[in-house]
Amino acid sequence: xxxxxxxxxxxxxxxxxxxxxxxxxxxxxxxxxxxxxxxxxxxxxxxxxxxxxxxxxxxxxxxxxxxxxxxxxxxxxxxxxxxxxxxxxxxxxxxxxxxxxxxxxxxxxxxxxxxxxxxxxxxxxxxxxxxxxxxxxxxxxxxxxxxxxxxxxxxxxxxxxxxxxxxxxxxxxxxxxxxxxxxxxxxxxxxxxxxxxxxxxxxxxxxxxxxxxxxxxxxxxxxxxxxxxxxxxxxxxxxxxxxxxxxxxxxxxxxxxxxxxxxxxxxxxxxxxxxxxxxxxxxxxxxxxxxxxxxxxxxxxxxxxxxxxxxxxxxxxxxxxxxxxxxxxxxxxxxxxxxxxxx
Amino acid sequence: xxxxxxxxxxxxxxxxxxxxxxxxxxxxxxxxxxxxxxxxxxxxxxxxxxxxxxxxxxxxxxxxxxxxxxxxxxxxxxxxxxxxxxxxxxxxxxxxxxxxxxxxxxxxxxxxxxxxxxxxxxxxxxxxxxxxxxxxxxxxxxxxxxxxxxxxxxxxxxxxxxxxxxxxxxxxxxxxxxxxxxxxxxxxxxxxxxxxxxxxxxxxxxxxxxxxx
Numbered sequence: 341x342x343x344x345x346x347x348x349x350x351x352x353x354x355x356x357x358x359x360x361x362x363x364x365x366x367x368x369x370x371x372x373x374x375x376x377x378x379x380x381x382x383x384x385x386x387x388x389x390x391x392x393x394x395x396x397x398x399x400x401x402x403x404x405x406x407x408x409x410x411x412x413x414x415x416x417x418x419x420x421x422x423x424x425x426x427x428x429x430x431x432x433x434x435x436x437x438x439x440x441x442x443x444x445x446x447x448x449x450x451x452x453x454x455x456x457x458x459x460x461x462x463x464x465x466x467x468x469x470x471x472x473x474x475x476x477x478x479x480x481x482x483x484x485x486x487x488x489x490x491x492x493x494x495x496x497x498x499x500x501x502x503x504x505x506x507x508x509x510x511x512x513x514x515x516x517x518x519x520x521x522x523x524x525x526x527x528x529x530x531x532x533x534x535x536x537x538x539x540x541x542x543x544x545x546x547x548x549x550x551x552x553x554x555x556x557x558x559x560x561x562x563x564x565x566x567x568x569x570x571x572x573x574x575x576x577x578x579x580x581x582x583x584x585x586x587x588x589x590x591x592x593x594x595x596x597x598x599x600x601x602x603x604x605x606x607x608x609x610x611x612x613x614x615x616x617x618x619x620x621x622x623x624x625x626x627x628x629x630x631x632x633x634x635x636x637x638x639x640x641x642x643x644x645x646x647x648x649x650x651x652x653x654x655x656x657x658x659x660x661x662x663x664x665x666x667x668x669x670x671x672x673x674x675x676x677x678x679x680x681x682x683x
Numbered sequence: 684x685x686x687x688x689x690x691x692x693x694x695x696x697x698x699x700x701x702x703x704x705x706x707x708x709x710x711x712x713x714x715x716x717x718x719x720x721x722x723x724x725x726x727x728x729x730x731x732x733x734x735x736x737x738x739x740x741x742x743x744x745x746x747x748x749x750x751x752x753x754x755x756x757x758x759x760x761x762x763x764x765x766x767x768x769x770x771x772x773x774x775x776x777x778x779x780x781x782x783x784x785x786x787x788x789x790x791x792x793x794x795x796x797x798x799x800x801x802x803x804x805x806x807x808x809x810x811x812x813x814x815x816x817x818x819x820x821x822x823x824x825x826x827x828x829x830x831x832x833x834x835x836x837x838x839x840x841x842x843x844x845x846x847x848x849x850x851x852x853x854x855x856x857x858x859x860x861x862x863x864x865x866x867x868x869x870x871x872x873x874x875x876x877x878x879x880x881x882x883x884x885x886x887x888x889x890x891x892x893x894x895x896x
Contacts, residue, residue: 365834420783420808428781429834434807496786500743501750504697546786548741581862585738627833627863631871659863662833 342477345399349574349597349619351653356681357645358399360621361670362660365405365429367392369663375429376421379405382461386468393473396670399655400478403466403528406430407482407538411520412438412492414457415449427663432492439494441502445512448493451520453527466531474532481528485539485577486559487547489517496541503551510555518559522566529570536576537563537595543581552589560593568594576621580659584608591616599623602659606647610654619653626658629669637669641676687722690755694727695734697747699754706755716762720799724752724759728797736882742790749793756796770801772892775823775855777809779838784831787861790881791827798885811838811845818851825888828874830861839864840872847873856891860884 347354365375370391371384378384389401404410406419409432413419418436422428439448453459462481469479484492490513491499502510525535542556564575577595579586584605590598596618600609602625613620624644629637641656648654656677661670686709693702709719731748734740774795778788785807792802803821805813818826826846830836839859846852858876859869869877876891878884 422781426781427834428808429832431783434783434785497746497789500746503743504747546742548744551741551743625865627836627865627868628871630837660833662837 341475342399345478345655346574348653348655349576351614351617351619353652356677357648358655359657359674359677360398360400360655361396361626361658361673362623363392363396363398364402364407364660365427365663366661366665367405368427369665370395374422374425374427375405375663376423376426379430380421380458380461382464382468385461385465389465389469390472393477395667397674398477400480400534401469401473402480402482402536403462403469403533404482408432408484408488408492408540410458410462410482411451411484411489411517411524414451414453414459414524415493415520417492429663434495437493437495437498439513441494441498441506441509445509445516448516450516451524453524459524459527463527463531466528466533470532478534479532480534480536480576481525483521483525483535483537484517485537485542485556485579486514486517486521486563487542487556488539489521490514491541493517496546500546503555507555514555514559518563521563525563525567526570529567529572534572534574535567536578538578540578540580543579544583544586545581549586549589552586557589557592560595564594578621587612591618597621597653597655599657610647610649610651613653614651617653619655621655621657622647623657623659624673626661626665626669629658629665630662632669634668634672637672638676641673642680645676645680684722687719687726690719690723691727691730694724694748694751694755695730697744697751699747699751702751703754703758706758710758710762716759716766717768720756720759720763720768724755725797725799728752728794731797732794732882732885735880742786745790745793749797752793752797771799772825772888773801773803773821773823774825774827774888775803775805775814775817775821776827776829777805777814777817778807778829778831779835779842780808780810781838782830782832782835783807784829784861787831787881788827788829791829791860791878791884794881794885795888798889800888811842814842815845815849815851818846818855819849823855825891826855826857827884828857828859830859830864833863836861836863836868839868839874843873858884858887858891 344354345358367388368375368378416438418433576597582603856875859874866877
């Protein structure tokens with residue numbers, strides 16, 4: 341079993357810095373398919389994950405393509421899929437919100453992970469991947485965070501307005517969202533998978549620390565504690581954007597691995613994460629991997645690795661790789677990782 | 684004038700109903716709509732922009748302020764038209780093909796409207812041809828392209844190429860924005876400008892409008 345990631349998450353020094361590129365829609369490219377085709381077909385998604393493992397050799401695999409849509413779709417939101425050769429990423433149709441604020445939260449459908457939407461499909465894929473790779477590397481389920489799920493259910497702008505006009509209702513909606521996520525996560529845990537919580541709609545670029553602390557932090561903390569009780573020791577919390585200002589709150593969630601996105605202050609993350617003995621994933625800005633030369637990517641990776649300053653809880657990641665990112669780009673990153681192990 | 688200062692503060696605080704009532708009172712008192720717009724609504728939104736820039740105000744609060752501004756603006760709009768008041772400029776804005784994210788675009792629209800610009804919002808998932816047709820129809824001075832995904836940001840170039848292919852490139856300045864893009868990317872795809880956030884987008888638009896006026 342590749343324990344590199346687990347060691348970094350425990351802030352023990354692994355043999356080299358772990359690599360977790362953010363590969364979602366790009367998974368489909370490995371097998372010459374579109375994201376819309378792959379996310380709806382368990383055989384294709386299994387094939388895409390195996391291809392990702394074979395070609396990229398990440399230190400963990402995450403199940404899913406359009407990771408924020410699955411729970412919302414299972415509750416009743418409509419996902420726009422693209423047909424033919426259109427490689428756009430499936431998205432929730434903005435007009436398909438299922439909660440406008442005039443109805444009761446209890447009227448929302450509590451999805452059954454074994455039956456509703458694409459939840460069973462993703463569980464089937466997790467089962468397939470666990471059989472083949474479960475003993476080699478960590479396999480993790482992608483889960484929406486409570487605020488991001490609530491944003492899909494009611495629309496982000498509406499959710500922001502409700503925070504002021506009907507705070508109690510927002511609390512109820514977030515409780516409902518948390519329950520959905522617990523049940524979905526639990527189904528993966530029973531298969532032996534880990535979980536990753538994604539909650540970028542609650543990024544500090546959108547929410548103030550005050551609102552985060554009142555509405556989001558208690559649910560996220562409870563959710564992570566719940567997964568810990570189910571035997572998942574390491575629960576990463578992934579929130580994009582420059583989250584430096586809210587790092588204290590993120591660490592308070594109990595997540596032992598937070599995201600230091602490309603625009604965040606890595607020095608601050610090093611300082612606070614090492615004090616709290618937590619790991620963090622530093623994202624490389626890979627938006628120009630399509631155009632940069634291998635040599636430039638190699639040097640950029642080395643620069644990023646240098647930022648670790650020898651911290652054992654440092655994980656190298658990327659922002660979401662665009663569909664079609666050439667393999668030469670990822671090869672350049674891996675070769676820098678091999679060569680520089682622990683800068 | 685104290686009432687105008689009060690109005691700007693109500694806008695800043697997002698107090699829609701009170702702002703609406705005061706706007707109506709100011710209109711009834713015979714004050715020119717343009718003065719109410721500039722010294723009440725735009726002044727209030729300018730403070731909102733400044734607070735956002737300093738990290739003292741976040742999106743939920745900004746949306747409250749925008750709601751108050753829009754409610755008051757609805758009273759002023761027909762009067763401004765009657766007075767023959769021209770907007771500071773017309774901005775066409777949309778999220779590019781394949782991208783359904785609209786919060787960033789909407790925020791930029793709010794801040795531009797709050798600064799006195801006229802907005803034509805063509806929505807999300809707008810393919811290049813939709814931008815081309817809308818430019819031909821509305822003749823904006825500036826076009827804003829938004830993308831939130833690393834995969835869809837590539838469609839910004841396709842859109843700029845389509846605008847150029849339709850012979851409209853020289854008629855508009857193009858500004859891009861969104862989480863994954865940067866000034867470097869803007870340069871690479873031939874955009875005229877990039878903005879990191881909604882407040883800077885207003886600065887950038889003003890800069891371009893000053894150059895063209």
